[in-house]
Every structure is written in structure tokens, then in C-alpha cells.
Amino acid sequence: MGKVTLIATAAMGIEAIVADEVRSLGYEDCVVENGKVIFEADELAICRANLWLRTADRVKLKVGEFKATTFDELFERTKRLDWARYIPVNAEFPVIGKSVKSTLFSVSDCQSIVKKAVVESLKNTYKGTTWFEENGPFYRIEIAMLNDVATLTIDTSGVALHKRGYRTEQGEAPLKxxxxxxxxxxxxxxxxxxxxxxxxxxxxxxxxxxxxxxxxxPGFNRDFxxxxxxxxxxxxxxxxxxxxxxxAKYDQPxxxxxxxxxxxxxxxxxxxxxxxxxxxxxxxxxxxxxxxxxxxxxxxxxxxxxxxxxxxxxxxxxxxxxxxxxxxxxxxxxxxxxxxxxxxxxxxxxxxxxxxxxxxxxxxxxxxxxxxxxxxxxx
Missing domain, CATH: 3.40.50.150 (Vaccinia Virus protein VP39)
Known part of the structure; x- marks a missing residue:
């Protein structure tokens, strides 16, 4: 597979702590932006980041990023990406989205166009497939529009990382x-x-x-x-x-x-x-x-x-x-x-x-x- 680009998302104000955690895993070359830390790594990093990052919300795999001010542009540029590199023929791949300060402000339209474009892209690779059953492993795609730039990611975490699996019950105002x-x-x-x-x-x-x-x-007790x-x-x-x-230092008093x-x-x-x-x-x-x-x-x-x-x-x-x-x-x-x-x-x-x-x-x-x-x- 080679190198992949990963995005560890974070709550506002704690991005620097997430970056420190990413570096402590050995991925020194990371970029800190509002609400996220971006770093290049290999497949093993997906496993390690999900298991070890204590302060990140999710680990996402970045598939592509480009400017898009029309739906045609969004469709064509999305279709050009190598989705089959990650998504197998039987995958379940729902699309979620968000749009901030962008010409393409309708989230539902962006989601629908990205879904169609991914299907067309996969058809080009999986020749002869006209219908995708979507009964296999889960790949949740996200289209995030910000200032007319589309970022396309696949969520590697599943349930958000703050769900460690130990909370049997909680109070009225629980802290994540x-x-x-x-x-x-x-x-x-x-x-x-x-x-x-x-x-x-x-x-x-x-x-x-x-x-x-x-x-x-923190992820020792859960699945991804x-x-x-x-x-x-x-x-x-x-x-x-x-x-x-x-x-783990189980003997540490x-x-x-x-x-x-x-x-x-x-x-x-x-x-x-x-x-x-x-x-x-x-x-x-x-x-x-x-x-x-x-x-x-x-x-x-x-x-x-x-x-x-x-x-x-x-x-x-x-x-x-x-x-x-x-x-x-x-x-x-x-x-x-x-x-x-x-x-x-x-x-x-x-x-x-x-x-x-x-x-x-x-x-x-x-x-x-x-x-x-x-x-x-x-x-």
C-alpha cells in the first residue's frame, strides 16, 4: 500500500496535545491545523493511532483534496480519485458531509454527488460490476467543504475514540x-x-x-x-x-x-x-x-x-x-x-x-x- 495521509481530529484548543501524542508514536512530521493534526504514515499507523491517541476524536484516512465550486467539478474530481485502492467490491460505503463558507452549501447534494462519483470510480476498476451489494466491511466516507475546498476522507475509527468502553453509567454533564x-x-x-x-x-x-x-x-478494550x-x-x-x-506498566503503583x-x-x-x-x-x-x-x-x-x-x-x-x-x-x-x-x-x-x-x-x-x-x- 505504501504511504497514506492520516488526519487525527481534535476538539478546539487541544490540537497541540494531539500532535504531541502523534509525535510520541514516532510520526514526527505532522501539521497542526484548526481541529486536526495531519501526518503521513503507513498502514500500521492506522492501528497504532486508533489504539494510542488519548485526546483525538477520530483517525481519518485522507483520500483527496481539491477546490470545487460547482457540482460537476465535485463529481469529476471525486471520480478521478483512486477509491478502489481502499474500498473493496463488497464494501458498505455511506457518505456523510458538512459545508462551511462554501458555494456548495447543500450538504445532502454534496453527499449524493460524492456517492455517485465513488460508484462510477469503483465501476471503472471492478469491471462488469453494475450494482454494489454493500454487505461487506464498513468504510464511512466524509465530504467536508470549507472555503470551497473539498476534503474527502474515510473514517478508520468507527465509533468515536472517546468511547473507550468502560463507562457503564454517567452523570448529567459527563466530560468526554x-x-x-x-x-x-x-x-x-x-x-x-x-x-x-x-x-x-x-x-x-x-x-x-x-x-x-x-x-x-485507551483503545485496548474496543474495536475499530x-x-x-x-x-x-x-x-x-x-x-x-x-x-x-x-x-503497559501494570505493576506501576x-x-x-x-x-x-x-x-x-x-x-x-x-x-x-x-x-x-x-x-x-x-x-x-x-x-x-x-x-x-x-x-x-x-x-x-x-x-x-x-x-x-x-x-x-x-x-x-x-x-x-x-x-x-x-x-x-x-x-x-x-x-x-x-x-x-x-x-x-x-x-x-x-x-x-x-x-x-x-x-x-x-x-x-x-x-x-x-x-x-x-x-x-x-x-
Missing amino acids: ETLAAALVRLSRWTADRPFIDPVCGSGTIAIEAALIGQNIA ASENWDWIGQNNWDKARVEVEDL LQIMGSDIDHRMVNIANDNAFEAGLGDLITFKQMQVKDITTRDEYGVIIGNPPYGERLGEEKEVEEIYKDMGKVFEKLPTWSVYMLTSHPDFEKLYGKQATKKRKLFNGFIRTDYYQYWGPKPPRV
Whole structure:
């Protein structure tokens, strides 16, 4: 097959973290753009990227990119691409689409034209085939129009990468696993330091920290659409999964605690941790923020507290922020990281953040408030 171009899609604000992850897999030559990281690699990279990328949403295979301002142009240029290089004669290949700031603004028309063009292109290769049954492996094609440039991709992931497979249940406002992993990554926490999430909800941040701490690939427990693609080959998938096992540090001790005021959420967090195979490594407790105490030093606290956006919740939330300020002040060697959309967080917490980073939790614009503690002494 040779080289392929891959696109790891990402939420706004965490593209640089995804790029770091891509480079850490050995794919140094990557380009960072809004919402995506583009890199050249081989078939094995499709397996490795899907298994290892903690903060990316999907891994897409780029088939082609060109300017198109008329439907004729879109049809002809799409038809010219070598679809048979990837798509077998029996493949199921639905087309999805989106269009932003483009002359071809009708998404349904773009989808329909791309579908027809792909069919015509495949007919040219698979001579004698007049009808495609579409009863084989799944290849979801996407036509993305942006400023009159059409980008055509095939999704290699299937279900989005944040679906790790361990969430048995979740709360009302769950944090995506990919964003939770990004929060841990941004804190530069390492497995030898204690870790607390004081508002743990369904346990996602603590679980992602444990996966990072033991270097367990986030995709170890799930399947991907491209596992059924013959041209990638079972050998590459087997090789990538063996690497996942070889690199995991199951013996790495961890000191991770999550607490929440709601005993129901504590039970859910426990169930989720056991589902992820990490139940013995994380301690979940029912506790108010103001009751948190520890004798440990140089730890990291990461939380995604309620934002006070629901009616009648604001006063309660503001009290939590004030409690955090008072409690964490007594932990001078600890670093604190909080994600919230509340505009007065620093005022309520009682201290200005060392650094703020703009991130999106779904469609909510939030700030990640970072209070850096002193570096732990070298052992």
C-alpha cells in the first residue's frame, strides 16, 4: 500500500496535545491545523493511532483534496480519485458531509454527488460490476467543504475514540474521555505523584489518569472500523495490539483518589473503574470538597466542577469554589487545575491562576485554571 495521509481530529484548543501524542508514536512530521493534526504514515499507523491517541476524536484516512465550486467539478474530481485502492467490491460505503463558507452549501447534494462519483470510480476498476451489494466491511466516507475546498476522507475509527468502553453509567454533564485525558496531560502529572479529583462525578478524570499512569492504551478494550479492512491486514492489528500489551506498566503503583458529594456518582465511578480493569488502583469516596485533607505532598488536583449554569445552582457552586480555595491553600506543595465556564472563578477561589487555557467542553467555552505548585524534589 505504501504511504497514506492520516488526519487525527481534535476538539478546539487541544490540537497541540494531539500532535504531541502523534509525535510520541514516532510520526514526527505532522501539521497542526484548526481541529486536526495531519501526518503521513503507513498502514500500521492506522492501528497504532486508533489504539494510542488519548485526546483525538477520530483517525481519518485522507483520500483527496481539491477546490470545487460547482457540482460537476465535485463529481469529476471525486471520480478521478483512486477509491478502489481502499474500498473493496463488497464494501458498505455511506457518505456523510458538512459545508462551511462554501458555494456548495447543500450538504445532502454534496453527499449524493460524492456517492455517485465513488460508484462510477469503483465501476471503472471492478469491471462488469453494475450494482454494489454493500454487505461487506464498513468504510464511512466524509465530504467536508470549507472555503470551497473539498476534503474527502474515510473514517478508520468507527465509533468515536472517546468511547473507550468502560463507562457503564454517567452523570448529567459527563466530560468526554478525550478531554479528561487532555486535562491530565496538560497538568504534566506523573505516576509517582498523588492525584485527587475532588468533584469526580462518574470518575472519568481519575480513570484517564490511571490509564496514563500505567501507560495503558485507551483503545485496548474496543474495536475499530478498520480492523475489517483487508488491505491493512490482520498482521498489523496483531502487531499493534501486542505492542499495547508490551508497553503497559501494570505493576506501576498509583495513588489516585476521586471524591464526590453524591454517593450515587461514587458508586458509578467505582463501577466504571472496575469495568476499565482499574478498580483496585483508584479510591473513590463520598465527601464534600471542604472535608478533603491529606498529608501527602507534591500532588496534583484536577477537577471539572459544576459551572452553575442550571437555574438555582449558582450559589451552591460558588460555595464549592470558595471551599476549594480554603482547602487547597492548606496544601502549598500541590498543583491545582480546574475547568469551568464560571467567569468569577478566580475571585471566588481567592487566587489568580498561574495560567489560563481556553478549552471547549462540548459547545461550552471554558477556562482551564492552572495553579502550579513547586516542583517535587529529585529523589
